[in-house]
Amino acid sequence: MGGRRGGGSAAGVDARPDLGHLLHAAARAFDMLVGQSALVDGDCSKRAFGVLGQALTGPPRNQLEIGRALGLDRTVMVGIVDELEANGLVARQLDPKDRRARLIAPTAAGRQRHSELQAKIDAVVARLTAELSDTEVDALLRALTSIAVQGPIPLTSAAVCDEPLPPPCDE
Numbered sequence: 001m002g003g004r005r006g007g008g009s010a011a012g013v014d015a016r017p018d019l020g021h022l023l024h025a026a027a028r029a030f031d032m033l034v035g036q037s038a039l040v041d042g043d044c045s046k047r048a049f050g051v052l053g054q055a056l057t058g059p060p061r062n063q064l065e066i067g068r069a070l071g072l073d074r075t076v077m078v079g080i081v082d083e084l085e086a087n088g089l090v091a092r093q094l095d096p097k098d099r100r101a102r103l104i105a106p107t108a109a110g111r112q113r114h115s116e117l118q119a120k121i122d123a124v125v126a127r128l129t130a131e132l133s134d135t136e137v138d139a140l141l142r143a144l145t146s147i148a149v150q151g152p153i154p155l156t157s158a159a160v161c162d163e164p165l166p167p168p169c170d171e
Contacts, residue, residue: 023147026128030128031046033124033127033128034046034120037123044117045083047070047072047080048080049117050072051070051077051084052090052114053114054069056111056114060103060105061104062095062103062104063077063102063104064077066104069153088107088109089107089109089110089114090107090110091105091107092104092105
C-alpha cells in the first residue's frame with residue numbers, strides 16, 4: 001500500500017481525495033452537529049465540556065493540570081472553571097497536598113450534565129457513522145487515534161479535541 005496520501009496527483013499515481021481537507025470537513029460536520037444538538041441549551045461550551053470531562057476522569061486535579069491535558073492556556077482555564085462553577089457543575093476544593101492550589105471536582109449536577117451531553121454527542125457520532133459497518137468504524141477509530149497521538153495535546157480517555165468536545169457555556 002503506497003502512494004501519496006495528501007491528495008493531488010502525480011504522474012503514474014491515482015488521484016486521491018485530499019486527506020487534510022477531509023479531516024477538516026469531518027471535524028466541521030461534527031462540530032456543527034454537536035453545536036446544534038448538544039449545546040443548544042447554552043449552559044456549556046465545548047471547552048467547558050472538555051474540562052468537565054477531565055474533572056470526571058482519574059484522580060482529582062487542579063485547573064493547571066486539566067488545562068495541560070486539554071492544551072488550554074491557564075488564563076482561559078480560569079474563565080472556563082468560573083463558568084462551570086457558576087453553573088453548579090464543578091466546585092473548587094482545597095488541595096490537601098498544596099493549600100495554595102484548588103482541585104476541580106465535579107458536582108452531582110456536573111456528572112448528570114456531562115452524562116446528558118455525552119449522550120447527545122454519542123447520537124451525533126452514531127448519525128455520522130450510520131453508513132459505516134462496525135469494522136469500518138473500528139478502522140476509522142484506529143486511524144484517527146494514530147493521527148491524534150502525533151499532535152501536541154495528549155490523547156486521554158476523556159477526549160481528543162482541539163477545543164474540548166461538547167458542553168455547557170458558549171464561548
